[in-house]
Amino acid sequence: MAASCIYDVFLSFSGVDTRKNFTAHLLAALERHDLYTFRDDTKLTRGEEIGPELLKAIEQSKVSIIIFSKSYASSRWCLDELVKIMNCKRRFGQIVIPIFYDIQPSDVRSQRGCYEEAFASHEKRFDMKMVKNWRSALKEAANLSGYDLQNMANGCESTFIETAVREVADKLNLTCLSVADYPVGIKPRVKKLSEFLKLGSNSDNVRIVAIWGIGGSGKTTIAKAMYNRIHRIHEFESSSFLANVGPTSMQPNGFVELQEKLLCDLRLDGNQRIRSQDYGIEVIKRRAWCRKVLLVLDDVDNIRQLRALAINRDLLRSGSIIIVTTRNLSSVSSLQVDEVYKPKELNREESLQLFSWHAFRRDQPVEDYEILSEEVVSYAKGLPLVLEILGSFLSDKTVPEWRSELKKLKKIPNNDVQGKLRLSFDSLDNEQRGLFLDIACFFLLEWTKTCQSKH
Ligand SMILES: Nc1ncnc2c1ncn2[C@@H]1O[C@H](COP(=O)(O)OP(=O)(O)OP(=O)(O)O)[C@@H](O)[C@H]1O
Ligand SMILES: [Mg+2]
Incomplete structure (x- = not known):
């Protein structure tokens, strides 16, 4: 995939056949699924040549959906898009999905019927090499696995669109919410x-x-x-x-x-x-x-x-x-x-992993810190927030500093750490924070200082 993908989907379609119906519905469904889609709406008003803006948009898309309809091959513009799309597939591994709308896939693949007529006309007007490129891009694209409206959902357009869009979303494996910096368990x-x-x-x-x-x-x-x-x-x-x-x-x-x-x-x-x-x-x-x-x-x-x-x-x-x-x-x-x-606390292994990610940017402690890490982790009682805080706080400290912090930590009654963290630090008011610090939760104080100095 190109490094700088901006769009999830690029739609290539013939405006004459589908702009106001199928493509409009497909676009609405893509938007409903939060798929950021580039659709060129200016084909009818611009000149014949495909512009650099459009070529760039194809490069910047993760998926191209090509809607093959009766007039698709008559448009030079569509065919130029198609060549570019197949080029991006080869160069960046762009995902390309053909949709056959109101046309037999075999007619597109073998360039028969209205596609044959379109190419005959192109051959009279355009350079043969260019037409050859169009033909081979078309053949390649039409042979990819795609969706045939006639053979899916009994031809029901809305069900067809919904199924196709869900599958596109799955292919993109989009997660919409960032879950955690270092997810564990x-x-x-x-x-x-x-x-x-x-x-x-x-x-x-x-x-x-x-x-x-x-x-x-x-x-x-x-x-x-x-x-x-x-x-x-x-x-x-x-x-x-x-x-x-x-x-x-x-x-x-x-x-x-x-x-x-x-x-x-x-x-x-x-x-x-x-x-x-x-x-x-x-x-x-x-x-x-x-x-x-x-x-x-x-x-x-x-x-x-x-x-x-x-x-x-x-x-x-x-x-x-x-x-x-x-x-x-x-x-x-x-x-x-x-x-x-009620989610279970992280077990020992999971705790050590999460702690290590924050302390060492890897899933286990680095040399010389193994035993110290085990000791610190035992104080977190499997609470992810505490593991994160302790890990971040200790991340840039030396072994003697760790030892000194551990000494302080040991002064907190072991069973109390979790009890004193009944509320996450962010939600405590000033008075509670004072209380919190009084019971020697120095890690949190230091952590907050670090955060404040960062902002
Ligand atoms: N399984 C996990 N793996 C990695 N990080 C985790 C995990 N669970 C929680 N965290 C991290 O721990 C912190 C606290 O988690 P989270 O916000 O989900 O807790 P919470 O129970 O919703 O707390 P609150 O009651 O304050 O809303 C977050 O920074 C989160 O990224
Ligand atoms: Mg929460």
């Missing part, structure tokens, strides 16, 4: 969560699962990984990951901001301005819940947040899934959750 935890969600059970009930645990235990991280995994695969009509619901709701106009983000993610904004929280509740009730949705509500800490987002299981369309992360189960009691998932 995510897979088994996501697997456990998917059991609670009963994924693949074909059940059509609404499913609501709470991820519950203390601050820094990895709730949000697991929710993000799960969201990345299922928001495309499953049959959701729309999805949204609302991060930091609690803290956002505390901001001025925070509830309305959350409502707008939800409607925007579900592609229901329609340029509608939410005038007030109550107005927003009604818009969500009326427009959002008639769809099958995947919704992640991250860090809910008060029942008012669920009310403002009109989250009510009786209103949700069957098959919808809600994942909510919280430190306080009573704040989500109104949801009548089906299951509560």
Whole structure:
């Protein structure tokens, strides 16, 4: 793939045949799936020659979708695009996907019927070498594995488009949320969560699962990984990951901001301005819940947040899934959750790995630091946040410095470390921070200093 890819998808199509119907629907579906698509809309108004801008856009795309329709080969412009696309496939390994729209793939491959006529006309007008290039690019592209509208989904365009776009998204392996700098042990935890969600059970009930645990235990991280995994695969009509619901709701106009983000993610904004929280509740009730949705509500800490987002299981369309992360189960009691998932702390091996990534930028301690690392890790009690903090804090220190810090750490009663970290550091107020430091959690203080000096 070219190093500087800007677009996920480049669409090559004949405007005469498909601009206002198939291509428009395909483009809308690509956008729904957050695939950033380049579509040249100026073919009819520009001269015959394909411009450098367009050639560059092809180079900067990860996937090219070619819509072969009846008039595709009559357009010199399309054929030039095609040559460039096949060139990018050879040079950068660009993924190329042909779609056969209202035309037999065999006619395209063998350049028969309207394709034969188009080439006969080109041969009269253009240089033979150029036409030969077009012919060979066409042959090569038409032989790639692609989609034939007549033979898929009984020719139903909307189902066909949805299937094709999902597969394109899978091919691109796009993850939409960054999960963690150094993910460790995510897979088994996501697997456990998917059991609670009963994924693949074909059940059509609404499913609501709470991820519950203390601050820094990895709730949000697991929710993000799960969201990345299922928001495309499953049959959701729309999805949204609302991060930091609690803290956002505390901001001025925070509830309305959350409502707008939800409607925007579900592609229901329609340029509608939410005038007030109550107005927003009604818009969500009326427009959002008639769809099958995947919704992640991250860090809910008060029942008012669920009310403002009109989250009510009786209103949700069957098959919808809600994942909510919280430190306080009573704040989500109104949801009548089906299951509560409490993520397990990282085990010794996982802890050492995560710590090492932050301390040494590799998955295990470097020489001379093995035993010291084991000792430090035992104090983190498997809490990812603490492992990150300790690792980052110690990363540039010498062995004597490690020893000295460990001595201080040993003064903290072993069982207390986790207890004192019931809230992640960011959420503590000044008074709590003082208390926190009094009990000698010097690592956090140093870490904060380091962070502040970076910003
Ligand atoms: N399995 C993991 N692998 C690597 N890093 C992780 C893992 N789990 C969590 N982390 C990291 O630990 C930190 C805390 O994780 P996270 O934000 O998910 O915790 P949380 O339980 O949501 O905390 P809070 O209650 O404060 O919202 C993050 O920086 C995250 O990247
Ligand atoms: Mg969180």
